[in-house]
Amino acid sequence: MSYLEKLQKIIKKNNSNLVxxxxxxxxxxxxxxxxxxxxxxxxxxxxxxxxxxxxxxYKPNVAFYECLCEQGVEAIRETVNAIPDDLIKICDAKxxxxxxxxxxxxxxxxxxxxxxSITMSPYMGVDSVAPFLERKNKAVYILALTSNSGSTDFxxxxxxxxxxxxxxxxxxxxxxxxxxxxxxxxxxxxxELDKFTAAHPEIxxxxxxxxxxxxxxxxxxxxxxxxxxxxxxxxxxxxxxxxDCTEKEFTDFVRSAAVKLxxxxxxxxxx
Amino acid sequence: MSYLEKLQKIIKKNNSNLVxxxxxxxxxxxxxxxxxxxxxxxxxxxxxxxxxxxxxxYKPNVAFYECLCEQGVEAIRETVNAIPDDLIKICDAKxxxxxxxxxxxxxxxxxxxxxxSITMSPYMGVDSVAPFLERKNKAVYILALTSNSGSTDFxxxxxxxxxxxxxxxxxxxxxxxxxxxxxxxxxxxxxELDKFTAAHPEIxxxxxxxxxxxxxxxxxxxxxxxxxxxxxxxxxxxxxxxxDCTEKEFTDFVRSAAVKLxxxxxxxxxx
Numbered sequence: 131m132s133y134l135e136k137l138q139k140i141i142k143k144n145n146s147n148l149v150x151x152x153x154x155x156x157x158x159x160x161x162x163x164x165x166x167x168x169x170x171x172x173x174x175x176x177x178x179x180x181x182x183x184x185x186x187x188y189k190p191n192v193a194f195y196e197c198l199c200e201q202g203v204e205a206i207r208e209t210v211n212a213i214p215d216d217l218i219k220i221c222d223a224k225x226x227x228x229x230x231x232x233x234x235x236x237x238x239x240x241x242x243x244x245x246x247s248i249t250m251s252p253y254m255g256v257d258s259v260a261p262f263l264e265r266k267n268k269a270v271y272i273l274a275l276t277s278n279s280g281s282t283d284f285x286x287x288x289x290x291x292x293x294x295x296x297x298x299x300x301x302x303x304x305x306x307x308x309x310x311x312x313x314x315x316x317x318x319x320x321x322e323l324d325k326f327t328a329a330h331p332e333i334x335x336x337x338x339x340x341x342x343x344x345x346x347x348x349x350x351x352x353x354x355x356x357x358x359x360x361x362x363x364x365x366x367x368x369x370x371x372x373x374d375c376t377e378k379e380f381t382d383f384v385r386s387a388a389v390k391l392x393x394x395x396x397x398x399x400x401x
Numbered sequence: 402m403s404y405l406e407k408l409q410k411i412i413k414k415n416n417s418n419l420v421x422x423x424x425x426x427x428x429x430x431x432x433x434x435x436x437x438x439x440x441x442x443x444x445x446x447x448x449x450x451x452x453x454x455x456x457x458x459y460k461p462n463v464a465f466y467e468c469l470c471e472q473g474v475e476a477i478r479e480t481v482n483a484i485p486d487d488l489i490k491i492c493d494a495k496x497x498x499x500x501x502x503x504x505x506x507x508x509x510x511x512x513x514x515x516x517x518s519i520t521m522s523p524y525m526g527v528d529s530v531a532p533f534l535e536r537k538n539k540a541v542y543i544l545a546l547t548s549n550s551g552s553t554d555f556x557x558x559x560x561x562x563x564x565x566x567x568x569x570x571x572x573x574x575x576x577x578x579x580x581x582x583x584x585x586x587x588x589x590x591x592x593e594l595d596k597f598t599a600a601h602p603e604i605x606x607x608x609x610x611x612x613x614x615x616x617x618x619x620x621x622x623x624x625x626x627x628x629x630x631x632x633x634x635x636x637x638x639x640x641x642x643x644x645d646c647t648e649k650e651f652t653d654f655v656r657s658a659a660v661k662l663x664x665x666x667x668x669x670x671x672x
Binding site: 153191193194196197199200202203204207224225226227228229231232234235237238242251252253254255256257258259273276277278279280281282283284285287288289294297298301 | 424462464465467468470471473474475478495496497498499500502503505506508509513522523524525526527528529530544547548549550551552553554555556558559560565568569572
């Protein structure tokens with residue numbers, strides 16, 4: 131089964147295009163987790179337990195684990211293992227290195243940890259992506275037009291009438307032999323999402339920038355002419371409960387934040 | 402002391418512009434290391450012990466550690482700790498993520514592990530680099546024109562008469578308020594190195610692609626109009642001894658490979 135098929139299947143089964151960004155900050159998680167040997171792993175597991183039937187998948191950003199050293203490695207492993215097999219496990223790592231090094235990254239995140247897909251920076255070109263694409267049932271989300279302010283520095287440079295991010299997408303689609311190339315486009319770039327998804331409704335998209343980054347969901351969904359997308363929300367869901375909440379309050383808040391956002395996505399997609 | 406001053410000081414003290422790329426592959430390191438609890442850490446420590454007076458620094462590529470999970474974390478920590486304080490510790494991580502995430506990467510590699518500098522992908526723009534530059538005595542090496550084949554895919558796109566990599570460098574130099582922005586340019590790009598170093602002899606460069614990637618050292622040094630550079634060699638030094646070597650043979654081979662390459666660099670720089 132290709133990554134795209136797996137994605138389509140879980141979107142349908144859970145009636146959800148939502149992925150939860152698991153970006154745990156030890157200073158922000160509720161206090162009751164601190165009694166555990168690995169608080170961040172337990173935090174993630176409880177989020178997964180509270181939302182796994184109403185989301186399409188999860189997206190841990192590895193930056194939040196690398197700063198925890200050995201404990202972070204354990205937390206990534208336990209987190210991936212806690213996600214049901216039919217959900218999408220996206221590694222947000224934004225890697226991009228030359229061929230022989232890229233092979234080690236692919237091995238780490240796909241073969242060892244068992245992620246289904248990974249975010250990648252395109253700057254180093256085809257050989258930095260190739261080892262990931264050789265794993266036929268896995269996929270990459272290549273950074274195209276990101277949601278942050280710095281995205282204007284280079285991504286919007288104009289080259290013979292096209293933007294750099296458009297050239298990145300055109301070139302990357304040449305590598306898409308197994309339905310395994312997707313893109314990251316920020317929720318704020320509605321005009322560009324409109325244009326791209328009208329031309330390429332089959333290409334899967336990872337869309338950050340809803341929630342803490344507070345872009346307009348309505349405006350976004352109006353411009354999205356594809357079913358193959360996931361919208362990421364991180365802080366708006368995982369920190370929805372207060373720091374002094376109980377375990378029960380935590381699971382209730384997380385679930386209800388996910389239910390609410392998922393409901394909004396489904397309602398507005400149907401318009 | 403700025404990063405640039407530290408770099409200049411060690412280049413002078415050790416009479417060396419060489420950095421050794423610590424990219425250990427558990428399947429390639431000599432068999433006698435396998436008796437240790439953490440073979441990769443011991444491998445690195447012996448390389449450092451054998452060469453620390455004749456190199457400017459070391460550059461572990463984190464891809465080779467991430468695939469070792471907890472043991473890799475321990476190996477990075479022990480490796481950085483084994484490098485004398487006056488040598489340059491370059492983290493080859495090619496990171497690049499939005500502001501709040503970039504802060505976690507900066508914290509991890511600069512504050513926790515104690516690296517002096519890090520390689521970065523420019524695609525996400527200024528906020529992905531800012532947290533690293535806030536650590537005033539640390540530095541970034543931004544990917545400009547890399548040594549791999551995929552470097553032609555995007556880095557050489559032409560924008561109003563300039564290449565993308567040139568625009569990346571121009572823009573990045575605007576961020577260089579504390580002598581803390583340098584660039585990665587592959588040894589194969591001699592024409593571009595000629596042009597850039599003639600215009601910016603003060604900007605520090607990290608130059609990969611000598612050694613296993615076998616570019617011509619003579620041609621490279623003829624075109625380098627700066628003293629603020631380091632040339633990386635990894636496989637040509639760290640795998641110079643055979644897999645069944647003794648500890649004594651290993652240290653002899655590593656040292657003599659480093660002495661030889663450093664001698665060639667110094668001899669040809671003096672031309």
